[in-house]
Amino acid sequence: MTTRTQLPLLLLAALGLSSVALAAPPTQTRDQIIARGKGVVGFSYWWGHGRWTTDSSAYRGSCSGSCPSCSHSGAYGADCSGFVAKAWQVPGTSAVTTDSHPYSTYHFYHNATHWTHISRGSTKKADAMVYRTSSGGHIFLYESGDPWGWMTAIECKSCSGGCVRAGRSASSSYKAIRRHNITDVVDTDGDGVPDAKDNCKTVKNADQKDTDKDGKGDACDTDDDNDGILDTKDNCPLVKNASQKDTDGDGKGDACDTDMDGDGVPNASDNCPLVKNADQKDTDKDGKGDACDADDDGDGVPDAADNCPKHANADQLDTDKDGKGDACDTDDDNDGLLDEDDNCPTVANANQTDMDEDGIGDSCDDDLDGDGFANDVDVCPLLAGENQDDTDGDGLGDECDDDLDGDGVLNVVDNCPSVANADQEESVVEGIGQACADGAVGEPPLGPTGMQEGFTPDGVPVEGSCGCTLPGAGSGHRRSGALGLVLLGLFLMRRGRRERA
Amino acid sequence: MSFVVDERGRAFVLDQINSRIQVFEGDRLARIVPLPADTIQDIALDAKGGVWALDRLGAGSVAHVTEDGVVSHEIALVGDGVEDAGDVSALEVRADGVWVEVRHATLVQIASADGIALADRPVAPGRFADALGGHLRAAKSSFGAAITLQKQGERPEVFAKLRFSMRVGHLTGLESDREGNVHVSLHLFDESPEPPFELLAQQDLVVTLDRAGRELSRVVLPPESGAEESFRRLRVGANGGLYHLGFDSDGATLRRLSP
Numbered sequence A: 001m002t003t004r005t006q007l008p009l010l011l012l013a014a015l016g017l018s019s020v021a022l023a024a025p026p027t028q029t030r031d032q033i034i035a036r037g038k039g040v041v042g043f044s045y046w047w048g049h050g051r052w053t054t055d056s057s058a059y060r061g062s063c064s065g066s067c068p069s070c071s072h073s074g075a076y077g078a079d080c081s082g083f084v085a086k087a088w089q090v091p092g093t094s095a096v097t098t099d100s101h102p103y104s105t106y107h108f109y110h111n112a113t114h115w116t117h118i119s120r121g122s123t124k125k126a127d128a129m130v131y132r133t134s135s136g137g138h139i140f141l142y143e144s145g146d147p148w149g150w151m152t153a154i155e156c157k158s159c160s161g162g163c164v165r166a167g168r169s170a171s172s173s174y175k176a177i178r179r180h181n182i183t184d185v186v187d188t189d190g191d192g193v194p195d196a197k198d199n200c201k202t203v204k205n206a207d208q209k210d211t212d213k214d215g216k217g218d219a220c221d222t223d224d225d226n227d228g229i230l231d232t233k234d235n236c237p238l239v240k241n242a243s244q245k246d247t248d249g250d251g252k253g254d255a256c257d258t259d260m261d262g263d264g265v266p267n268a269s270d271n272c273p274l275v276k277n278a279d280q281k282d283t284d285k286d287g288k289g290d291a292c293d294a295d296d297d298g299d300g301v302p303d304a305a306d307n308c309p310k311h312a313n314a315d316q317l318d319t320d321k322d323g324k325g326d327a328c329d330t331d332d333d334n335d336g337l338l339d340e341d342d343n344c345p346t347v348a349n350a351n352q353t354d355m356d357e358d359g360i361g362d363s364c365d366d367d368l369d370g371d372g373f374a375n376d377v378d379v380c381p382l383l384a385g386e387n388q389d390d391t392d393g394d395g396l397g398d399e400c401d402d403d404l405d406g407d408g409v410l411n412v413v414d415n416c417p418s419v420a421n422a423d424q425e426e427s428v429v430e431g432i433g434q435a436c437a438d439g440a441v442g443e444p445p446l447g448p449t450g451m452q453e454g455f456t457p458d459g460v461p462v463e464g465s466c467g468c469t470l471p472g473a474g475s476g477h478r479r480s481g482a483l484g485l486v487l488l489g490l491f492l493m494r495r496g497r498r499e500r501a
Numbered sequence B: 001m002s003f004v005v006d007e008r009g010r011a012f013v014l015d016q017i018n019s020r021i022q023v024f025e026g027d028r029l030a031r032i033v034p035l036p037a038d039t040i041q042d043i044a045l046d047a048k049g050g051v052w053a054l055d056r057l058g059a060g061s062v063a064h065v066t067e068d069g070v071v072s073h074e075i076a077l078v079g080d081g082v083e084d085a086g087d088v089s090a091l092e093v094r095a096d097g098v099w100v101e102v103r104h105a106t107l108v109q110i111a112s113a114d115g116i117a118l119a120d121r122p123v124a125p126g127r128f129a130d131a132l133g134g135h136l137r138a139a140k141s142s143f144g145a146a147i148t149l150q151k152q153g154e155r156p157e158v159f160a161k162l163r164f165s166m167r168v169g170h171l172t173g174l175e176s177d178r179e180g181n182v183h184v185s186l187h188l189f190d191e192s193p194e195p196p197f198e199l200l201a202q203q204d205l206v207v208t209l210d211r212a213g214r215e216l217s218r219v220v221l222p223p224e225s226g227a228e229e230s231f232r233r234l235r236v237g238a239n240g241g242l243y244h245l246g247f248d249s250d251g252a253t254l255r256r257l258s259p
Helices: A009-014 A030-038 A080-088 A105-110 A482-500
Strands: A062-066 A069-073 A115-118 A128-133 A136-145 A151-158 A162-168 A175-179 B002-005 B011-015 B020-025 B028-034 B042-045 B051-055 B061-065 B071-076 B088-094 B097-102 B106-112 B127-129 B134-140 B144-151 B157-163 B167-176 B182-191 B199-209 B215-221 B234-236 B242-248 B251-256
Touching: A030 A080, A030 A136, A030 A151, A080 A105, A080 A136, A080 A151, A105 A128, A105 A136, B002 B042, B002 B234, B002 B242, B011 B042, B011 B251, B042 B088, B051 B088, B071 B106, B088 B127, B127 B167, B134 B167, B134 B182, B144 B167, B144 B182, B157 B182, B157 B199, B167 B199, B167 B234, B182 B234, B199 B242, B215 B242
Parallel strands: none
Antiparallel strands: A062 A069, A115 A175, A128 A136, A128 A175, A136 A151, A151 A162, B002 B011, B011 B020, B020 B028, B042 B051, B051 B061, B061 B071, B088 B097, B097 B106, B127 B134, B134 B144, B144 B157, B167 B182, B182 B199, B199 B215, B234 B242, B242 B251
16 A cells, blocks of 8 residues: 655755646556666666667767766766656656756655655566665666566666666665556557557557558558558558559559559559550540550541551541551552642552643543543543534544544544445545435535534534535534535536546 | 685685676685676686676676686677576576576576587576486565476476565575585565555575475575675585675675585
């Protein structure tokens, strides 16, 4: 049984303690105190001081001589009472890195400010053992006992001994004291979380983070995400990914990789998150990058079968069958001329002839002679002209028919060019066939000009001619009534010559 | 503080603070063996009379020290069986090598007879009691102490149970001699039952038991006092004698308790 000893304020003042120091020290668990105290191990003994750090690289200081006439170097160290006050956090909270020395062994031995004297046989973890005589004293922190009753102690022993943690005995001249506001809550790892609630009892984890909620904190869980892959080998230790898929092979699994394909574009904005495409090209702007889009141009034809994968061409037209669709082929007819220069881009025409010079090559011109009559109806497709007469009905217009009457005798030698007379029987008029001398419907022979004599090129009778008008004649016909008289005249002239010969 | 007595009865007393061993022949200081550090807390002698020193707080090792104070062998403490150098509670050197005790429980062999560090360290279940054919361990209670003996290949058995009228503070020694007698030294005290639990009395006691565990004697000695800790208070010398090292305001006193 222990009771707090109340000391008069005057006495406290005499001892250098103000009433402010009477405020209860912050509650501490035994494990917290021990954990804090262990941090001093290895540091130097520093008379009149109490300061250390958890930085393992910090210089621990050194002490030489015999204290109090000793010398110290370095910024860290503690003497026995400075250490215990810091480990206990009395009179109040004080960072271990803050130098403080609020009490001496005298205070600890004689006073009961923030601690109570207890029975020597009832010491528990984080209690202290203090000794004091007129010539000096010592104090250490009790951690545990062994079968002999020795104590594992944490203490700043002496200038040569430094601050250590080791088993030791203590004579009965030592008193046992216990800090106020100490709880018996077991906190083995000293992280502030009692073992009863600690999901990692022996590993510090104040945040108690437990990613997979399996009751074992991440700090001590060998598989934080519970995906069956040990954290030491897991490429996403905090995200379940049993497959361990790592698209870009950067050691960070896809499940936790913000850039799965390692192309520098974050997944959230990557139009091909699993395929490297730093340029993010998206031809059809469908949100799926070309690098992973099976139909880059969105024309409904998969790229693998598309003859213009980057140009929408649903019809897949490929005029020259070269495997490159017309939509993307610069020479659709494969005639060696670029389409933009080709007067027949879809019809091979290397010679680029253009009879009527209308910019449309003959190979693809519907009206080769440019006379307004489409080739397929133009009786003279290669000869521009309005006259679509076809005397012999052979499909070849009179303007371009070398055998108007279709009798097999070319016009230039046919004595009746407009009347079929294959026998070429002559009439009395020389050069005039009997077939047309009989008034048969036909055209008079063409003169040197290729025109029927007696008529103008427009078919208008020449002044002075007979002006004969042939049946069916119209504006397009060149026969006239005067024709017969002209022919008669010619006949007579020629007969006369023959007789004179 | 610690000590060891050789076959000739010479007492080697460890003077830790002054980094030395004082060798006494009777009352006469015969010589001084300098030590390399002031953190050495236990010493032992090998069969050749060589000195071994335990430095668990400084170097964390056991070292063989020549007469000139030069370290000729050094074996690290931490390893199999010894997790923390601060847990070592005693040094034993036997014919087969160097052993250290851990928390007054098991003994761990850390070096061969030649002083070569062992990678695989044999473990013994307690202090060697060759005359009894086993190993001894002891444990205190509030007003008593229990001693167990574990013979080779057997389970530990109670060797003796001791009761005292005063509280047991802690044990200070557990030894066995050539006859199989067992010697236990303890620090006892009485305190007031109420705060501030003032110390009413204290004493040091050596209890001797025969090989059957029957109590032969109790010797009361001046109690240990002071702030310093003592490491080795009781020892059976190589000459067979039982010795006790005490501390008081006058300093240290080495007493022979048996012929």
